[in-house]
Amino acid sequence: DSTVGSSSDCKLCPCPEGATCAVVPKTKEVVCTNCPTGTTGKRCELCDDGFFGDPLGEKGRSRTCQACSCNNNIDPNAVGNCNRESGECLKCIYNTAGVFCDRCKEGFYGDARAANVADKCKSCSCSPYGTVDRQTTCSQVTGQCQCLPHVINRDCGACEPGFYNLQSGKGCERCNCNPIGSTN
Amino acid sequence: RPTPDPNISPLPPGSHILFTQSGKIEYVPLEGHDLKKNEAKTALHLPEKVVIGIAYDCLEKMVYWTDISTPAISKANLQGGEPVHLIKSDLGSPEGIAIDHVGRNMFWTDSMKDRIEVSSLDGSNRRVLVNTDLVNPRAILTDPTNGYIYWADWNRDSPKIEMAYMDGTNRRVLVKDDLNLPNGLTYDPRTSLLCWADAGTHKVECMNPQQGSRTQLMEGIQYPFGLTTDGKNLYYTDWMRGAVVVVDRYSRREVDEFQPQKRTRLYGITTAHASCPSGQNYCSTN
Structure with a gap:
């Protein structure tokens, strides 16, 4: 307050170099106004939306603000893509999930980090008849669904040779053909 | 550098353009249709x-905003009032917000919960209006006189602009062709013109929602986010330019630009009219 008339009226802004500050009229709180690029907050201690870090090192080693790092599995038109401090990704797309959108979400398999979107995460599409408990999830890597007895294929959609009746939902049954009367 | 900057000040009388820049709400006074930038x-x-x-x-004379960090919906009187939290629970990523000043309700989009909600202006009587076929709903606005809401969804696979009654019924798609990232949406009640700013097609286009005729206002714009109008000009925030860009609706030309000192993304924008347009709707009586 420059109107008091003492030599200590004006105080140094408690802000990083280059920033200005202002006093909030009601609360008399001092707020930094032009924080360095990419930073924000009362004391320029936070990262702008779309960035993460700990510029003042309030929670340990100081980390400059860097762009959300989510394996290209976020949309640049979205807001709030990652946690401003930890960098945890909050809006994974292309059926990915995980702290850095680094794995496929439940019910999908493949390589979340693949460069090509088509190679990323594909739906498990497990056959409901051939899968244990009609599960819709599969191995994250191979995409193998958990098959009932004598059921085969990645999606548990077929019977082993010599077996039939996938539709039973209890696994496939042996054909029991008479070897003498059958062609193979 | 000790520069105690009396940079926070109550809204003076008159009309203003208000916009958000992550940690603050800024205003630029309007003189007629000109920005008083200084x-x-x-x-x-x-x-x-x-x-x-x-x-x-x-x-x-209250400003309402969405905050994706808490997340919350809050309001404050810009004559120097403290912020009041209105909605704090069951929010994902609240983005667009619109006021029906006649029915005294607010509407917002949530791009994480994929829904559109409504509540009274104090946060009570909260209700989900739309929760199907939404992927990335963002901009929303009201037409209090006719009792409509309009919103845009920038879903990369099938972006669209939709409308419905204020109770969520009679929902229909207004625009779906030649859209890409319709981030900004605004409506001029006097001329019944709905306009949108698209960060994918890089165009500003308008249509009369009742008649359906579509016209292009601008092309080759950079990266619009928010959009508002004062009747004559359109004002949009631009992520690339870090500025508010002013477009004359009639001459279809960019006429001015305002670049705040702080160089970060600008988000929502709205016109704070000095007085309310007159009108009535069914929500004001029921």
């Missing part, structure tokens, strides 16, 4: 928040 100031500092959507209630 009188631009910060209306409200919210240093810890990421403020996205903004709406203004012309009746009580």
Whole structure:
């Protein structure tokens, strides 16, 4: 307050170099106004939306603000893509999930980090008849669904040779053909 | 550098353009349809928040905003009032917000919960209006006179602009062709013109929602986010330019630009009219 008339009226802004500050009229709180690029907050201690870090090192080693790092599995038109401090990704797309959108979400398999979107995460599409408990999830890597007895294929959609009746939902049954009367 | 900057000030009388820049709400006074850029100031500092959507209630002179960091929906009187949290629970990523100053309700989009909600202006009587076929709903606005809401969804696979009654019924798609990332949406009640700014097609286009005729206002714009109008000009925030860009609706040309000192993304934008347009709708009586 420059109107008091003492030599200590004006105080140094408690802000990083280059920033200005202002006093909030009601609360008399001092707020930094032009924080360095990419930073924000009362004391320029936070990262702008779309960035993460700990510029003042309030929670340990100081980390400059860097762009959300989510394996290209976020949309640049979205807001709030990652946690401003930890960098945890909050809006994974292309059926990915995980702290850095680094794995496929439940019910999908493949390589979340693949460069090509088509190679990323594909739906498990497990056959409901051939899968244990009609599960819709599969191995994250191979995409193998958990098959009932004598059921085969990645999606548990077929019977082993010599077996039939996938539709039973209890696994496939042996054909029991008479070897003498059958062609193979 | 000791520069105690009396940069936070109450909203003076008259009409203004209000916009958000993650930790603050800024205003630029309007003189007629011209921006008084040298009188631009910060209306409200919210240093810890990421403020996205903004709406203004012309009746009580209150500003409402969405904050994706808490997340919350809050309001404050810009004559120097403290922020009041209205909605704090069951929010994902609240983005667009719109006020029905006649029915005294607010509407917002949530791009994480994929829904559109409504509540009274104090946060009570909250209700989900739309929760199907939404992927990335963002901009929302009201037409209090006719009792409509309009919104845009920038879903990369099938972006669209839709409308419905204020109770969520009679929903229909207005625009779906030649859209890409319709981030900004605005409506001029006097001429019944709905306009949108698209960060994918890089165009500003308009249509009369009742007649359906579509016209292009601008092309080759950079990266629009928010959009508002004062009847004559359109004002959009641009992520690439870090500026508010002014477009004359009639000459279809860019006429001015305002670039705040702080160089970060600008988000929502709205016009704070000095007085309310007159009108009535069914929500004001029921």
